[in-house]
Amino acid sequence: MPDPTNKRELILFSLKSCEAGEGTAYVKEYFFTSLIADGRSILDLGCNNGCGTVALGEVAQTVTGITREKHSFPDDRVEPSPNVTFLAGDPRALPFPEKKWDIVLLFSGESIDGPFDAVLAEVSRVLKEDGIFITTIQAMDIALGKPGGKYPLSEDSPSWRASIERVFPCVVGFSQTGDGGFGMVPLFPAEEGRSSENIPDKQGPDAPCIIVAARRPVTLPWLEGMTWAAAGRSDQPVFEREQEKRIAFLESVIEQRDLEVQVARERNEKLKEEVVEMKRSVLWRCAMTYHTAIVEPLLGHATRRRRWYDAGLSGLRLVSNEGVSGLLWHVRGGGARKRHGSFSRLFHRSADRSTRSIRERISLIIPTKNAGYEFRYLLRKIRTQKGVSDVEIIVIDSGSSDETVAIARSFDCHVIEISPEQFHHGGTRNAAASHATGEYISFTVQDALPCGEFWLRDLVLPLAEDNSVSAATARQVPRSDADLFACFNIWANYQAIDFLRDKVVSAPPDCSSLSLMQWRKLAQIDDVCSAFRARIFSEFRFLTDYAEDLDIGVRLLKAGHKVAFVHSSAVIHSHNRTAAYFFQRSYADSFTLSTVFPHDGSFIPENRSPEEILGGIFSLYQTFNAAVKMVKEQSITELSEEMTQQIKFLMKSELARPDTADGAISPGEPSMDSLFYQLQERLPFRGSAHQDTRLLRLFFNNLDTFRDFRKRCGNPPQDPVEIEAALYKLFAAASGISLGGYLALLKEGNSVHTTSLETLHASLTEGI
Numbered sequence: 001m002p003d004p005t006n007k008r009e010l011i012l013f014s015l016k017s018c019e020a021g022e023g024t025a026y027v028k029e030y031f032f033t034s035l036i037a038d039g040r041s042i043l044d045l046g047c048n049n050g051c052g053t054v055a056l057g058e059v060a061q062t063v064t065g066i067t068r069e070k071h072s073f074p075d076d077r078v079e080p081s082p083n084v085t086f087l088a089g090d091p092r093a094l095p096f097p098e099k100k101w102d103i104v105l106l107f108s109g110e111s112i113d114g115p116f117d118a119v120l121a122e123v124s125r126v127l128k129e130d131g132i133f134i135t136t137i138q139a140m141d142i143a144l145g146k147p148g149g150k151y152p153l154s155e156d157s158p159s160w161r162a163s164i165e166r167v168f169p170c171v172v173g174f175s176q177t178g179d180g181g182f183g184m185v186p187l188f189p190a191e192e193g194r195s196s197e198n199i200p201d202k203q204g205p206d207a208p209c210i211i212v213a214a215r216r217p218v219t220l221p222w223l224e225g226m227t228w229a230a231a232g233r234s235d236q237p238v239f240e241r242e243q244e245k246r247i248a249f250l251e252s253v254i255e256q257r258d259l260e261v262q263v264a265r266e267r268n269e270k271l272k273e274e275v276v277e278m279k280r281s282v283l284w285r286c287a288m289t290y291h292t293a294i295v296e297p298l299l300g301h302a303t304r305r306r307r308w309y310d311a312g313l314s315g316l317r318l319v320s321n322e323g324v325s326g327l328l329w330h331v332r333g334g335g336a337r338k339r340h341g342s343f344s345r346l347f348h349r350s351a352d353r354s355t356r357s358i359r360e361r362i363s364l365i366i367p368t369k370n371a372g373y374e375f376r377y378l379l380r381k382i383r384t385q386k387g388v389s390d391v392e393i394i395v396i397d398s399g400s401s402d403e404t405v406a407i408a409r410s411f412d413c414h415v416i417e418i419s420p421e422q423f424h425h426g427g428t429r430n431a432a433a434s435h436a437t438g439e440y441i442s443f444t445v446q447d448a449l450p451c452g453e454f455w456l457r458d459l460v461l462p463l464a465e466d467n468s469v470s471a472a473t474a475r476q477v478p479r480s481d482a483d484l485f486a487c488f489n490i491w492a493n494y495q496a497i498d499f500l501r502d503k504v505v506s507a508p509p510d511c512s513s514l515s516l517m518q519w520r521k522l523a524q525i526d527d528v529c530s531a532f533r534a535r536i537f538s539e540f541r542f543l544t545d546y547a548e549d550l551d552i553g554v555r556l557l558k559a560g561h562k563v564a565f566v567h568s569s570a571v572i573h574s575h576n577r578t579a580a581y582f583f584q585r586s587y588a589d590s591f592t593l594s595t596v597f598p599h600d601g602s603f604i605p606e607n608r609s610p611e612e613i614l615g616g617i618f619s620l621y622q623t624f625n626a627a628v629k630m631v632k633e634q635s636i637t638e639l640s641e642e643m644t645q646q647i648k649f650l651m652k653s654e655l656a657r658p659d660t661a662d663g664a665i666s667p668g669e670p671s672m673d674s675l676f677y678q679l680q681e682r683l684p685f686r687g688s689a690h691q692d693t694r695l696l697r698l699f700f701n702n703l704d705t706f707r708d709f710r711k712r713c714g715n716p717p718q719d720p721v722e723i724e725a726a727l728y729k730l731f732a733a734a735s736g737i738s739l740g741g742y743l744a745l746l747k748e749g750n751s752v753h754t755t756s757l758e759t760l761h762a763s764l765t766e767g768i
Contacts, residue, residue: 027052029107032174032210033134034059036103043101043126045091045119046108050080057084066091092118096126106135120167124215133168133213168213300357300389358460361390363438363534367428368397369420371404371446379411381450387457396432398423404446426542429527433537440464442531448573451477455569460531462504462564469504470536470561471553474529474569482574485726488709490574495705497521504564507557516597523553523563529571536561546592546768554596579725580671583732587764590740595748610756611685613742617735618676618685620695623651624731625668628724639707639723647727648700669728683759694741698734706730739764 030052033042037060047053047065057063057080065086080086089095091106092115104123123133165171278284299306318327364382368375382393395408399420408415416432433441440460450456455474462469475494478487494500497520505522508514514522527549540555542548553563577585627650667673679685706726743757 029136029210030055033103033105036132040102041100042103042105043094043096044105044107045123046106047086048108050086052107053086054080054084057081066094092122094122094126098125099128099131100126102128102131104131104133106133116163117166120163124167127215129215131214133164135164135211135213136209164211164213168215170214170217172212174210174212297389300359300387303357356461356465357387357389358440358457358464359389360439360464361392361437362388362440362442362456362460362531363392363394363433363436364442364444364456365394365396365429365432365436366444366446367423367432368395368400368404368408368446369423370400370402371407372402374449375404375446376407376411378446378449379407379413382456383411384453385450385456386453388460390438391456392436392438394432394435396428398428425527425545426548427545429548430541433534433541436534439534440531441534441537443527443529444571445528445573448476448528448571451570451572455571458569459529459566462566463531463533466504466562466564468506468562469564470533470556471525472531472564472566473525473549474566474571475499476526476528476573477570478574479572481576483576483725484722485729486574486576488706488726491709492705497524499524499565499567502565502567504562505557506562507560511558516593519554519597520550523550523557525549525553525563528573529569544592544596546588547596550593551596577729578671579669579728579732580675581768582729583672583675583736584764584768586733586736587740588736588768590737591744591761591765592740594741594744610743610746610760611683613739614679614683614760615685617695617739620651621668621672621676621731621735624728626650628668628727632720632724639710641707644703644707647703651696651699669725669732672728672732679760679763682763683756695734695738698737699731702730702734703727736764 034056037056039061042056042060042063044053044056044063044065047067050065050067053063053065061083063084065084066089067086068088087095104127106119106123127133295309299309315327366378371378379393382391385391393408393411393413394416395405395413396416396418397405397408398418405415405417414435416435418428418431422428429443440463442456442459452458459472459474462472476490478490496517507522530549536556540552540559542552543555544551556563627647630646630650743761746757
């Protein structure tokens with residue numbers, strides 16, 4: 001049903017009808033009619049005080065009201081428009097020719113004197129062939145001599161139905177919507193067994209049940225598609241609707257599309273068979289052997305030799321297809337085309353690509369464990385990379401139980417197998433690099449997919465073009481199934497280290513005073529996609545298990561080497577992790593970095609034990625649960641400035657909550673709850689009212705950055721569940737960073753809490 005606030009001005013009814021003393025039912029009856037009154041001629045039998053008749057004049061072409069006596073229109077506050085007239089007359093003998101009116105109304109049965117069948121016969125006479133008759137059950141009750149009786153859909157008063165169906169074969173009924181608004185819903189015959197329940201007393205005695213009747217099914221605005229009931233066969237409705245026609249049309253379209261799909265499938269199968277037969281031929285095998293053994297090694301992509309070779313092939317194709325004369329015609333016209341920049345028929349250049357290719361061997365190292373079905377796709381993408389002449393793939397597997405090793409060998413990879421216990425983020429990569437024979441060593445991971453055909457060439461190219469560049473790293477692009485926090489995490493990382501363009505960096509003359517964040521901007525190499533000169537890597541190698549890539553980047557810069565950040569090269573890679581994972585991973589990275597880089601004095605831990613530090617984080621977690629509960633109750637889909645301020649206020653003002661004093665865990669994020677339970681079993685801690693200002697500062701900064709990320713993305717509507725998950729991961733990451741920094745400083749200061757520190761450290765780094 002159309003929105004009544006659009007074209008129909010309810011003020012016409014509320015001011016001109018209700019103020020005139022009429023009830024809500026009166027307004028609804030005329031509003032209902034206004035929905036189909038556009039440009040039509042309307043006859044209103046029993047127009048009462050005429051306010052509704054005048055209101056219809058705002059949308060109808062002409063409106064005539066029939067009153068009992070001449071000049072019986074009493075309300076002088078409403079002045080009718082020129083297209084509205086009032087006549088005194090008898091509904092049983094209307095002073096109009098046949099088939100004059102589009103719509104005839106009967107909303108007041110009190111104006112009917114005498115047999116009602118005579119009134120219906122007169123209505124049928126003056127109504128056009130495709131016209132409709134609109135009335136209400138209450139009006140018909142009164143007209144049939146039963147004022148104040150029951151609504152006649154009950155079993156003991158069916159006479160109205162029989163009377164109207166003798167004249168108008170097609171009938172549809174409407175009842176007021178249950179919300180008490182102006183909407184009307186179909187009443188019968190679709191659910192005739194429940195019809196009497198559709199006019200409950202809760203809608204009030206004035207609630208109309210409107211009847212629309214016609215000689216045949218007609219199409220009207222918003223009534224289009226309704227089921228018209230045939231007289232005497234209300235249980236078998238007659239369907240003649242535009243919606244049915246539309247459905248039939250769409251079914252025919254679908255059938256045609258199915259035939260086209262079937263033809264396409266058959267053609268595809270035929271082409272597949274032809275391709276298989278072609279690949280089995282001796283000529284094809286000879287051509288492929290020639291291409292892989294001679295062309296690719298000797299004529300690298302984007303080289304001048306390769307362009308001349310491709311031009312020669314194009315010339316042979318022209319001779320084959322158009323003859324020698326065709327070739328000569330293209331050659332003669334070549335000068336003009338070249339002068340105009342379109343000499344591309346014989347000479348092909350890769351658009352927007354450097355003409356340089358990598359002829360030296362590249363050793364690509366991939367640590368694996370149960371890589372899954374996507375690993376085959378990764379190796380296929382690597383083997384089809386362009387702009388590189390020789391790629392050696394080294395797979396070092398740490399105990400896969402699936403087909404990872406077999407897949408690697410099927411792609412001619414050099415496979416090294418180790419036990420799961422031997423895996424070490426830095427050491428495992430060093431072991432694989434010791435088997436490399438290439439001029440360059442590149443690292444990636446088993447679930448990172450190259451973006452484009454020149455990914456590896458573009459990654460290594462800065463090393464090949466500049467001898468002072470010893471390492472290069474590319475960026476990550478989130479997968480299509482990445483959750484909200486995974487996308488934010490990648491974006492925030494590149495914003496923080498200013499990895500927004502291609503650049504080559506070197507260390508400043510005095511780098512001893514650089515902070516951790518300043519070093520990250522200069523040296524944040526990423527093992528997910530990186531490359532080194534083999535000679536340089538064998539000298540520096542990875543030294544740590546966590547943050548090994550940042551560590552080697554810092555040492556390279558301090559030694560005078562340069563690092564290239566290749567924003568134009570990327571891999572598709574992301575993970576949807578739990579909040580507990582981000583807690584543990586952030587702790588491990590923070591602990592390692594805090595031991596590698598000198599303390600910058602930004603925070604000094606008090607003389608507290610690891611249990612007290614963890615208890616303070618736990619108390620903040622309990623407070624954070626209350627803040628998230630507030631967000632959930634409001635079904636937040638957009639993290640506004642007001643919402644972030646409320647979360648910050650709760651975190652600051654409710655730190656000392658009595659229900660966290662004994663260490664009891666109130667339900668929050670499942671993975672975080674489980675992690676705290678496990679930590680409590682190994683290292684009993686209690687909630688603490690100590691205000692961990694560093695953690696609060698880190699979390700609030702994360703919260704503001706996350707809101708900025710959402711704002712830059714246009715604040716698209718987001719599932720409240722995903723917003724909640726992202727908030728927990730923000731808190732978990734900040735908690736891990738804070739805890740890792742504290743424990744590293746405790747270790748550095750030879751704390752007396754060595755045993756509990758080692759227990760907590762082992763628990764948090766397990767499985768990461």
